[in-house]
Amino acid sequence: MRLRDKVCIVTGAGRGIGKEIALRFASEGAKVAVCEIDEMTGAATASEIQEKGHEAIFVKVDVTNRESVKAMVEETTSHYGRIDVLVNNAGITADALLVKMTEEQWDKVIGVNLKGVFNCTQAVAPKMIEQGKGKIINISSVVGLYGNFGQTNYAATKSGVIGMTKTWGKELGRKGINVNAVAPGFIITEMTAKMPQKVLDMMKDKTPLGRLGTPQDVASAVLFLASDESDYVNGAVLSVDGGIVL
Ligand code: NAP
Numbered sequence: 001m002r003l004r005d006k007v008c009i010v011t012g013a014g015r016g017i018g019k020e021i022a023l024r025f026a027s028e029g030a031k032v033a034v035c036e037i038d039e040m041t042g043a044a045t046a047s048e049i050q051e052k053g054h055e056a057i058f059v060k061v062d063v064t065n066r067e068s069v070k071a072m073v074e075e076t077t078s079h080y081g082r083i084d085v086l087v088n089n090a091g092i093t094a095d096a097l098l099v100k101m102t103e104e105q106w107d108k109v110i111g112v113n114l115k116g117v118f119n120c121t122q123a124v125a126p127k128m129i130e131q132g133k134g135k136i137i138n139i140s141s142v143v144g145l146y147g148n149f150g151q152t153n154y155a156a157t158k159s160g161v162i163g164m165t166k167t168w169g170k171e172l173g174r175k176g177i178n179v180n181a182v183a184p185g186f187i188i189t190e191m192t193a194k195m196p197q198k199v200l201d202m203m204k205d206k207t208p209l210g211r212l213g214t215p216q217d218v219a220s221a222v223l224f225l226a227s228d229e230s231d232y233v234n235g236a237v238l239s240v241d242g243g244i245v246l
Contacts, residue, residue, distance in 0.1 A: 012090030014041025063116030169235030185241025
């Protein structure tokens with residue numbers, strides 16, 4: 001049990017990578033707050049965990065809304081008493097080439113992927129400082145490291161997440177809190193299902209390991225960063241991309 005009795009918040013845990021992280025954490029002994037904007041998928045993830053005999057609650061949250069994030073932290077602490085791990089996973093895309101991107105597309109993606117990560121971390125950090133220990137894992141992307149056609153807004157947020165990770169690694173490290181990022185490559189979820197098959201095939205061909213990633217691949221890396229095994233890892237960006245950019 002690598003996370004026995006650790007209280008873990010996972011945002012966007014209704015489906016995809018976040019759901020897999022929540023399931024994996026719970027199977028390693030964690031008490032998981034499944035934090036999600038969609039009540040149906042969020043409640044379903046929490047039920048699936050409970051049916052397996054593990055510990056979880058569903059907490060409805062919109063990470064863009066600071067009142068909602070405050071309530072998420074209050075609900076989690078009133079239920080479980082503390083917060084050991086925060087995984088900032090909730091994220092969206094709204095793709096368009098630079099010359100066609102609308103202000104609405106820009107604002108929407110910045111709101112969830114960048115401000116959402118700021119909101120959640122700012123709300124959780126004081127609890128972790130009080131405890132003198134904590135782990136924060138931010139889900140960035142290969143796109144934040146290398147850019148991508150049609151993703152000006154998304155790339156800005158995912159690079160921004162790396163900047164925030166390094167800043168918080170400095171600010172919070174001395175308080176016993178490790179802050180790291182995971183940069184997944186192209187992972188098979190509903191997010192990438194929106195991409196043309198031609199592009200996905202191209203990404204697969206470019207990947208030395210010869211396949212796209214799975215949510216399980218990402219959850220394994222996040223589990224390492226959430227566990228005590230990573231106690232001397234801080235401010236790192238762990239790529240989980242099959243070596244796509246080699
Ligand atoms: P996904 O399948 O679209 O799941 C994202 C989840 O976040 C959904 O359940 C979504 O709810 C939720 N969400 C959206 N806005 C929210 C908000 N304002 N508040 C709370 N929850 C919200 O995406 P994914 O592929 O699992 O991606 C998870 C993370 O990994 C994202 O940060 C993404 O950028 C990153 N990532 C993904 C890939 C990839 O290839 N899939 C690669 C690199 C990085 P709804 O169902 O209501 O939309």
